[in-house]
Amino acid sequence: MSVVVWIAAASFAGWLWMLVGQGFFWRTDLRLPPRAEPEHWPSVAVVVPARDEAEVLPTSLPSLLAQDYPGHAEVYLVDDGSTDGTGELARGLAERTGGLALTVTSPGEPPAGWTGKLWAVRHGMERARARAAGRHTDAGPQAGAESPTDAGSHTDAEPHTDAGPHVPAPEYLLLTDADIAHAPDSLRTLVAAARTGGYDLVSQMARLRVASGWERLIVPAFVYFFAQLYPFRWIGRKGGRTAAAAGGCVLLRADAAERARVPDAIRHAVIDDVALARAVKRTGGHIWLGLADRVDSVRPYPRLAHLWRMVARSAYAQLRHSPAVLVVTVAGLAVVYLAPPVTLVAGIATGSAGAAVFGGLAWLVMTATYLPMLRYYRQPLWLALTLPATAFLYLLMTVDSAVQHYRGRGAAWKGRTYTRPGTTAPEESRP
Incomplete structure (x- = not known):
């Protein structure tokens, strides 16, 4: 031969x-697992790291604020050093659309050894915990400015006592990117799936935009290759070694995050979603990943150069x-x-x-x-x-x-x- x-x-x-x-x-038939609505709906903090996202926020942020969630939920948008008015735009969108309470905050530049996104996620998680404790304290060496739409503006360099109503500590964290649009029942179905299945992490791979010729050629293959590297059915196995998540939509139990020391333990990870899933699974967490039906990325990649940068x-x-x-x-x-x-x-x-x-x-x-x-x-x-x-x-x-x-x-x-x-x-x- x-x-x-x-x-x-x-x-x-x-x-x-x-x-x-x-x-x-x-196979593409793996969707959110069977779920039943819980008797008690846990409190959720939605953390959105955002850096120069003014182009996509008018589509994505209102979809988060409009979540039909029976329990307590608040949105924390962390403006990661934007120069395009992302923070101001977010405040304006919240004032016009209403819905869930929105806090816009900024952590300053990330310290050495941190990626900007994970530093922003850490800051948002700390803000949610501090608000539940009735105070606003600095989450790290660099203080930023925080402006919650429901509690007024202040600078968080010193501890601040919240005079507003009691806010329950978040039992779950929804980590979602600023370019992700959610259907109105997205948070509800994620929490129900996590509760019913006993999952510490439930992630959906958002349906990416496919409109231009280059997007049609490259985007479906991107998800196909990802699933080949990290078969979704293996990810959901308890005790299995395969672990991955899709960073655009991750629902994470707060106590699982603490056990895994997230995000501190993965602070330098460029592929942060996979690193996050590995950290949770390594500490005994049960995780799930599948394709989404009503969670969509609205970020355009019209030219080959844009897609090239995304992959490379x-x-x-x-x-x-x-x-x-x-x-x-x-x-x-x-x-x-x-x-x-x-x-x-x-x-x-x-x-x-x-x-x-x-x-x-x-x-x-x-x-x-x-x-x-x-x-x-x-x-x-x-x-x-x-x-x-x-x-x-x-x-x-x-x-x-x-x-x-x-x-x-x-x-x-x-x-x-x-x-x-x-x-x-x-x-x-x-x-």
Whole structure:
């Protein structure tokens, strides 16, 4: 047998194994588990880290404030050094739309060793606890300004006694990104699912926007690849090693966060949602992750450059900044995704029946596993044939992520660049 035939056969064998042995990752029927409404609805603090999000807030924030939740819930939007008026816009939206109480607060710049998002999450969690205790205290070395819409404005450099009504301590934390829009019953269904199933963490992967041509090509594949790395059915197993969450929508028990020392224990994590899930599961937590039906990302990625940055900023961190893992990953992507069409064409051109048959069968299985994700995103099924080309783009993005890392520009996001943990502190620059 020629080398081409061996490669085609290896690719086909790999796809047969992934079809049945990788947690049925390709299935998209895993939704929120069965749930019953609890007798007591726990208090929830909704924490929204936001950095330069004025473009998407008019769509996302009103959806949070309009939550139909029977228990007590408050929203804490943490303005992480925005320069586009994010905080002021949030206050104005709350005044116009009403709904849940909103507190807009700012923690100042993150200390060395913290990512901006996790520093903002920490600040929001501290504000929720302090408000329940009837005071407002600083959550760290840098005090910010806090302006709750239901209690007036003040500066939190000194302890402040809240003269308002008693606020119960949050039993759950909903960590959600500023570009995520929630259906009115989103919080209600998340809490009911967590209570019914006994979960410490329930996460839904928001349906990403798919409107432009590049979004159609790349976004469904992004979720498909994520599910392949972290099969959702494995994540929900008690005692299993697989752990992941989708950072746009994470409902977390407050006591589970304390046990896992979240977010302090993961303060430097660029891929913070996976790190969060691992920390909770490592301390005995029961977690669940699935696809969302009515939780949507409203952030647009109209051009390839936008999607490229989204993937490349964290791809090398996913590989633990290891050159060896990078080489294995590139080789694996080539054999699994690129070899099937290449060996099929090579087999036809050279008259090699083995290469043509194995390559064609591997491409067939690959295509079949991608169809459910395209249906979930309501996209034309013929796009499944483009998966090898999309995988090639992801391969290039991964290599570029490594190149940018060694140039000192890895994990760059909205003016901040995060280096590998244990090297140098995060740097910030504004264009």
